[in-house]
Amino acid sequence: MSTNINWPHSQVAEDLARLRQAAPLTQCVTNIVVAGFTANVLLAVGASPAMVDALDEIPEFVPIAQGLLVNIGTLANDTPRAAVRAAAVARASGTPWVLDPVAAGATKFRSALVTEILEHRPTVIKGNASEILALAGAQGGGKGPDSTADSADAVPAAITVARQTDAVVAITGVVDYATDGAEVVAVPGGHDLMPRVTGTGCSLGGVIAAFLGAGADPLRATVAGLAVFAAAGERASQGAAGPGSFAAAFLDELYRIGTEW
Amino acid sequence: MSTNINWPHSQVAEDLARLRQAAPLTQCVTNIVVAGFTANVLLAVGASPAMVDALDEIPEFVPIAQGLLVNIGTLANDTPRAAVRAAAVARASGTPWVLDPVAAGATKFRSALVTEILEHRPTVIKGNASEILALAGAQGGGKGPDSTADSADAVPAAITVARQTDAVVAITGVVDYATDGAEVVAVPGGHDLMPRVTGTGCSLGGVIAAFLGAGADPLRATVAGLAVFAAAGERASQGAAGPGSFAAAFLDELYRIGTEW
Amino acid sequence: MSTNINWPHSQVAEDLARLRQAAPLTQCVTNIVVAGFTANVLLAVGASPAMVDALDEIPEFVPIAQGLLVNIGTLANDTPRAAVRAAAVARASGTPWVLDPVAAGATKFRSALVTEILEHRPTVIKGNASEILALAGAQGGGKGPDSTADSADAVPAAITVARQTDAVVAITGVVDYATDGAEVVAVPGGHDLMPRVTGTGCSLGGVIAAFLGAGADPLRATVAGLAVFAAAGERASQGAAGPGSFAAAFLDELYRIGTEW
Numbered sequence: 105m106s107t108n109i110n111w112p113h114s115q116v117a118e119d120l121a122r123l124r125q126a127a128p129l130t131q132c133v134t135n136i137v138v139a140g141f142t143a144n145v146l147l148a149v150g151a152s153p154a155m156v157d158a159l160d161e162i163p164e165f166v167p168i169a170q171g172l173l174v175n176i177g178t179l180a181n182d183t184p185r186a187a188v189r190a191a192a193v194a195r196a197s198g199t200p201w202v203l204d205p206v207a208a209g210a211t212k213f214r215s216a217l218v219t220e221i222l223e224h225r226p227t228v229i230k231g232n233a234s235e236i237l238a239l240a241g242a243q244g245g246g247k248g249p250d251s252t253a254d255s256a257d258a259v260p261a262a263i264t265v266a267r268q269t270d271a272v273v274a275i276t277g278v279v280d281y282a283t284d285g286a287e288v289v290a291v292p293g294g295h296d297l298m299p300r301v302t303g304t305g306c307s308l309g310g311v312i313a314a315f316l317g318a319g320a321d322p323l324r325a326t327v328a329g330l331a332v333f334a335a336a337g338e339r340a341s342q343g344a345a346g347p348g349s350f351a352a353a354f355l356d357e358l359y360r361i362g363t364e365w
Numbered sequence: 366m367s368t369n370i371n372w373p374h375s376q377v378a379e380d381l382a383r384l385r386q387a388a389p390l391t392q393c394v395t396n397i398v399v400a401g402f403t404a405n406v407l408l409a410v411g412a413s414p415a416m417v418d419a420l421d422e423i424p425e426f427v428p429i430a431q432g433l434l435v436n437i438g439t440l441a442n443d444t445p446r447a448a449v450r451a452a453a454v455a456r457a458s459g460t461p462w463v464l465d466p467v468a469a470g471a472t473k474f475r476s477a478l479v480t481e482i483l484e485h486r487p488t489v490i491k492g493n494a495s496e497i498l499a500l501a502g503a504q505g506g507g508k509g510p511d512s513t514a515d516s517a518d519a520v521p522a523a524i525t526v527a528r529q530t531d532a533v534v535a536i537t538g539v540v541d542y543a544t545d546g547a548e549v550v551a552v553p554g555g556h557d558l559m560p561r562v563t564g565t566g567c568s569l570g571g572v573i574a575a576f577l578g579a580g581a582d583p584l585r586a587t588v589a590g591l592a593v594f595a596a597a598g599e600r601a602s603q604g605a606a607g608p609g610s611f612a613a614a615f616l617d618e619l620y621r622i623g624t625e626w
Numbered sequence: 627m628s629t630n631i632n633w634p635h636s637q638v639a640e641d642l643a644r645l646r647q648a649a650p651l652t653q654c655v656t657n658i659v660v661a662g663f664t665a666n667v668l669l670a671v672g673a674s675p676a677m678v679d680a681l682d683e684i685p686e687f688v689p690i691a692q693g694l695l696v697n698i699g700t701l702a703n704d705t706p707r708a709a710v711r712a713a714a715v716a717r718a719s720g721t722p723w724v725l726d727p728v729a730a731g732a733t734k735f736r737s738a739l740v741t742e743i744l745e746h747r748p749t750v751i752k753g754n755a756s757e758i759l760a761l762a763g764a765q766g767g768g769k770g771p772d773s774t775a776d777s778a779d780a781v782p783a784a785i786t787v788a789r790q791t792d793a794v795v796a797i798t799g800v801v802d803y804a805t806d807g808a809e810v811v812a813v814p815g816g817h818d819l820m821p822r823v824t825g826t827g828c829s830l831g832g833v834i835a836a837f838l839g840a841g842a843d844p845l846r847a848t849v850a851g852l853a854v855f856a857a858a859g860e861r862a863s864q865g866a867a868g869p870g871s872f873a874a875a876f877l878d879e880l881y882r883i884g885t886e887w
Contacts, residue, residue: 346617607878
């Protein structure tokens with residue numbers, strides 16, 4: 105039922121070349137754990153990141169950003185209000201945006217926030233299986249930010265969420281999936297060191313926002329992000345001695361991928 | 366008077382295998398400088414980190430966390446209140462927790478906060494010599510977060526603090542020490558590049574919390590964390606050209622250690 | 627009209643040796659994206675960083691810090707007030723300090739804050755061409771934190787700002803410039819991977835603050851920071867496969883530079 109996309113793939117290569125040409129200004133309202141890594145991933149892939157997160161600056165900045173990531177990893181202080189505000193402004197200004205509902209379902213506090221943000225209609229929702237299951241109202245059984253379910257098991261939930269929200273939904277896992285509620289695309293690849301590096305999931309949301317900012321339609325942008333990450337992860341794993349050397353090699357490969365064409 | 370523990374050591378290896386089996390959900394209320402590195406250290410060693418730091422989410426999350434770190438490195442906004450609240454909830458819910466009293470004694474603001482947090486009875490307190498001396502009411506002479514005293518000189522202070530607070534107290538330095546107020550364990554090892562990488566101390570607190578979360582008793586959990594860090598630090602220093610390559614190799618070694626048995 | 631400074635240079639080597647001797651306590655009020663990298667850069671070069679950012683701790687800490695960086699990269703919550711307060715206390719206590727006006731001109735919110743901070747008279751202002759042009763009242767055309775102008779084109783603006791504010795002004799770019807309003811020093815070097823690593827600019831402000839804290843006069847401290855970064859960047863690029871391996875090598879080279887003399 106689903107089509108498979110693997111790097112090298114001409115459509116993804118084209119989208120990546122366009123991203124590098126455009127260097128889209130990609131705003132991230134994200135968490136204190138991965139803000140630095142996310143900026144580095146965006147710079148490596150060729151985007152121009154801006155981690156603008158102040159309540160009073162968001163209304164000015166979101167309209168000039170070409171793509172936006174809203175990630176709810178850590179929620180201290182004004183972060184919940186900043187996430188909601190960024191989403192609301194993006195909807196009003198037409199800035200395409202990605203929601204990463206980190207650890208959705210883990211607490212009532214977090215679930216209530218996700219419900220509020222969803223009202224502003226994300227262009228893309230990207231989560232792991234537990235998070236997507238939680239969004240569909242199922243018991244995802246997530247353990248904090250880590251998933252305890254397989255990505256394939258969450259595909260029906262992803263289709264449901266896509267239809268309910270009119271967003272493209274991506275599920276990350278050993279195989280990644282993307283769906284607009286009709287079509288399902290499977291993206292194999294990556295490496296089991298990836299979930300051992302914090303921010304590999306969170307920064308993917310930023311890269312999808314960058315692909316959106318460079319003009320790709322939502323399903324293509326999502327698939328492009330997944331495919332580039334899967335390929336860079338596979339390549340980085342070769343010669344990596346563990347998650348530390350993997351993380352550095354992953355940035356290197358994001359920077360190099362596509363230049364071999 | 367003190368016993369020495371070095372890796373390889375069968376008790377530590379056993380605790381590490383148990384940690385990896387359990388992958389304990391380890392919550393960190395920590396600072397903006399080291400949140401990412403701490404998550405990476407916890408993932409490398411085999412734990413499941415959750416950097417949940419919002420005032421309104423802490424009461425829900427601490428009871429489901431298996432171990433908790435409270436680190437007061439940076440204290441902007443609600444962080445002092447979050448630290449106190451996490452400590453209070455942990456005490457009420459029985460979640461074992463580690464206090465890292467970063468730069469205790471450096472300012473009155475910080476000392477007052479440490480005093481307030483200590484009322485909630487940490488399971489383990491981990492600091493450098495200056496910090497432990499400050500907790501014992503002595504003049505530690507710390508220079509911001511860096512210690513200006515030797516770890517061996519702080520052992521009497523550590524014993525005093527352990528007896529006063531009923532916590533296990535760890536002092537990091539060229540040789541690390543852990544004491545429950547009766548027994549003193551010395552853990553040699555590590556490398557002088559370790560204090561040149563931010564977060565090597567802070568993330569140790571997280572790893573001790575993970576060992577606690579996996580069921581080790583406080584002294585064993587502390588010694589296990591110290592011994593694993595000392596060995597990984599030694600191994601990572603081989604071939605490191607400086608603190609950048611050391612940090613990556615340190616994560617690699619944390620991931621690999623114990624798999625050679 | 628401008629003199630050129632390249633590493634190896636005896637004056638810079640002397641200032642670096644002095645910095646390592648003094649290990650100046652260098653406070654950073656900086657952003658969530660680069661706080662960790664900035665601390666690592668400061669530790670690598672030989673300073674003692676302290677990322678103290680709480681409103682109520684700043685009045686106690688700035689007077690004991692030997693140098694201070696105020697960086698406005700992210701501005702959520704109390705950060706704008708913390709930046710202004712740190713600047714005000716530094717002026718009152720005579721602590722030399724560096725302003726990094728990140729993305730000045732990008733929003734009215736940010737421009738207003740920069741104007742307010744400038745009233746407290748920074749010792750050094752360090753920015754990219756777009757930021758320095760914005761400070762001079764010109765249209766810098768910055769795209770978020772990334773410059774869209776050449777550093778050489780901003781030299782007249784830097785001279786204007788230096789004369790207006792009585793600060794030394796540094797412009798980073800392919801060639802870096804520093805001026806006190808009279809003399810202009812050009813510092814070539816670096817590598818085009820540097821802007822692909824987040825925090826290479828932000829951490830430079832910290833290193834200049836450390837040189838100030840070790841007693842160098844403002845123009846010398848600025849040139850020393852620029853020259854050390856340019857040389858470490860050049861060296862790190864050799865053998866780097868991309869921005870990930872470059873970032874690790876950059877820290878290694880900052881740690882090693884000068885020890886070859």
